[in-house]
Amino acid sequence: MLGYLFMIFAVVSAILALVQRDLLKAVILTGVSGASVAFIFQILLAPDVALTQAIIVAAIEPAFIALTVKKTTREDV
Amino acid sequence: MIMDLQLASLLTCGFLMIIGMFAAIFIDNVIKKVIGIAFIEEGVNLFIVTIGYKAGGVVPIILPEMDPSWFASNAAYPLPFGLVLTSIVIGASTLAIMLALIMILYKKYGTLSAKELLKDRSKEAVADE
């Protein structure tokens, strides 16, 4: 049951990330989507992949993007 | 249950890929393009993991008290999981390079609009002279 919840979460936060005007919010929502997919991996019997996903996609990639946003601009015009 | 976990997961990765593809092609902001590309990769990774999933199975880690033949018929298929690990890391590295290029280009042009950054400048240079 938890699996379905995370799937909906992943898709919804992905859509929300792309409609944000503030890029920093988009970055946070990207991380949320990545973390939900990590939970789905755990439920799909792949704990090792879930760990990697949680570290790289849910933490490091948003950090990279946030750094870029900080160096460039926050507004999506 | 209306639909089983594997099917729902396949639908999710389909949605993620379509959302990502849409963002990568149609959204003008390059950072959002990059986020879209990250979603495409996430969707493909989820697809590969879903291939390996076995309903009612166990995690493919053999423990000392497990019977090998029972384990072989009940464990999920671990090969796709191994492949996904590599592809996640590849995705992160391409993302990092794209972001680095974006930072350099922002310094040069002061904008994140793909139309401005990626337009064909060879013709413009001729027109200037």
Add this chain to the structure above:
Amino acid sequence: MNELIPLMVIFPIAAALLINLFGFKSTFVKYISIIVAFIIPIIPLASNFGLHYFGGHAPLESSLSGILYHTAITYSFTAFEQLFIFILGILGFFVVLIYVNSYKKASGPYLFLLFMGIAAVSALILSDDIFHMFVFFEIAAIVQVGIVAASTIKDRYEIALKYMIVGSIGSPIILLGIAFLLAIFGNVNITDIVNMINAGFPAASSPVFFASLALIFFGWLYTAGLPPFHTAKSGIYSGAEPQGAALLQAFSVITMVSILIAMVRIFSGLEIFNVILVAFSLLAMILSITMALVQTDFKRMIAFLAVGELGFIGLGMGIGTELSMTAGLFQAVNEMVITALLFIGFGAIAVVCKTTDINKLGGLISDYPKTAIMVLIGGFAMAGVPPLNGFQSKLMLVQSALNAGYPEFAIIIVLISIATFVVFVKVFYLMFLKTKPKALEVSGEKIPKSTIITLAVFLIICITLGLFPSIATDTISGFVGGLL
């Protein structure tokens, strides 16, 4: 000495890392990279033919079906791979030589990219494992972007970002295709997949199999730079330094050939495969020539011609007879050498004249007679003038198209060759023969000796392959015989 097989990949990677580590010591980097570049073409010559199983995991035999299953990543090394890796090594050596000679400070990261690329494409052509191919395909793509971004051309970052965004859409798609194959066969080893198809595996005729063909084919179009990616691909050739562009073209040719061979092995049972292969190859040839005709930037022109030539390889493989496939792969070998010659030759002119606009150039034959003549012969080789190597492979292609009962393809090949000749002669006339415009100031800079030597060596390879094509075609036809 089968141990040398993995060394063809590991040695350049290790050398690349070492060079990057000592990137601050310029002279040290120069010497060590020359030595490494000299050793790389020797390894394939010294190695024995055979298979290499990583980790020593020999294939297991299934007790039920008696089919062999490869559990390890497998490298297969035959005379065919030897030919390609040797030519690549030669190109790499001369590219490194020119780079080290023409820049006072050798940059460690740039040499790192060159060696990493050589390792990646060597792994691509050696590997028998489709996911392993994908990993090195991604490394090769990143290396290509890096070589462009590290050049001194004006719009390099824009070109690099554009190619990277296109590539980031293309590579998940090829991965999805591989995932479909994995879902059907539960395996990523090409030999195993082919064995299962031959044993009458039921899912091999399912729609999912078609879908995986479509996805992998799309990814292949991106690596090869066939339409709709021909503009992005020719962009990266013109965005790189001349010697970098020469190596980039070799990378694309080998990546294209190795993925194409994997596709031919897996999907040749599907009739639609040959149809789409021929269709896209013809489209590439025609579109690239028309794009090349309207350019005013001569680097861009040569880049489009180079992309168009890739169509001949696809066409030869698509016709599907033994002779045509031999011709296509022979064209691939010739293509690497000829375009390297042209990129380096024209690139040297671009460096000394500081412009790439053909309308501002002219009369350069009096300043650079040696380069002009060698570039002219290289262009003739590309257009297919006897007795050069391009002539031999195109003649074989025409013959094979006629033998297979497709005279229309033969006509198109001849027409495209003539168009290539026209484009090339136009470029040559505008750059070298027409009276010199007053605005052009030739700085009197000499073209470096290393460039002249490189051009001469490539020309010798072209003429040798043109006079004695059996050196290459014997190995290739042996390989193609095993493929069919």
